Amino acid sequence: xxxxxxxxxxxxxxxxxxxxxxxxxxxxxxxxxxxxxxxxxxxxxxxxxxxxxxxxxxxxxxxxxxxxxxxxxxxxxxxxxxxxxxxxxxxxxxxxxxxxxxxxxxx
Amino acid sequence: xxxxxxxxxxxxxxxxxxxxxxxxxxxxxxxxxxxxxxxxxxxxxxxxxxxxxxxxxxxxxxxxxxxxxxxxxxxxxxxxxxxxxxxxxxxxxxxxxxxxxxxxxxxxxxxxx
Numbered sequence: 001x002x003x004x005x006x007x008x009x010x011x012x013x014x015x016x017x018x019x020x021x022x023x024x025x026x027x028x029x030x031x032x033x034x035x036x037x038x039x040x041x042x043x044x045x046x047x048x049x050x051x052x053x054x055x056x057x058x059x060x061x062x063x064x065x066x067x068x069x070x071x072x073x074x075x076x077x078x079x080x081x082x083x084x085x086x087x088x089x090x091x092x093x094x095x096x097x098x099x100x101x102x103x104x105x106x107x
Numbered sequence: 108x109x110x111x112x113x114x115x116x117x118x119x120x121x122x123x124x125x126x127x128x129x130x131x132x133x134x135x136x137x138x139x140x141x142x143x144x145x146x147x148x149x150x151x152x153x154x155x156x157x158x159x160x161x162x163x164x165x166x167x168x169x170x171x172x173x174x175x176x177x178x179x180x181x182x183x184x185x186x187x188x189x190x191x192x193x194x195x196x197x198x199x200x201x202x203x204x205x206x207x208x209x210x211x212x213x214x215x216x217x218x219x220x
């Protein structure tokens with residue numbers, strides 16, 4: 001089983017601040033995905049990264065896939081209260097999920 | 108398509124009872140996953156199917172858990188007998204192919220008292 005570790009586990013910031021969360025593994029992945037989950041709902045896909053070194057942008061969110069395809073990061077610029085949620089990375093044919101980063105953006 | 112449909116949304120049962128959770132996947136999706144989510148352990152993969160065949164059930168906690176996918180339109184996760192430590196939110200997710208987007212149902216919140 002391919003394991004994914006996320007850090008930090010919890011993050012509380014003020015609106016307008018920038019932040020980065022990380023997803024690391026000792027295994028190589030053909031692709032990594034980032035999901036966001038809100039209370040009472042299932043996770044929803046934000047992005048899929050496939051190529052080593054790839055950078056994808058989704059409005060204020062920037063996703064990067066490591067050159068060796070073992071790690072990924074999610075950077076949020078000028079966080080808003082609506083960004084609050086659980087951010088999960090996932091990968092592999094068996095769709096293993098990391099432990100998640102619970103982000104709280106305070107007004 | 109209505110998305111992945113899970114039932115029931117909530118289930119409260121007594122310890123020792125049998126519990127059956129149901130999932131209707133999105134039509135045309137070849138992969139189906141069952142997860143369990145708790146605060147302590149996060150989102151754990153229990154089992155996944157490809158074309159109705161179980162591929163990896165190494166995440167199934169013990170023999171009390173079983174899952175079936177008799178056809179492309181339906182899957183069940185059964186716990187017999189249930190225990191309080193089985194209390195969690197159980198999610199079903201499906202995707203069309205490997206490395207594509209996974210779509211989740213709204214989950215079943217199971218409470219075993």
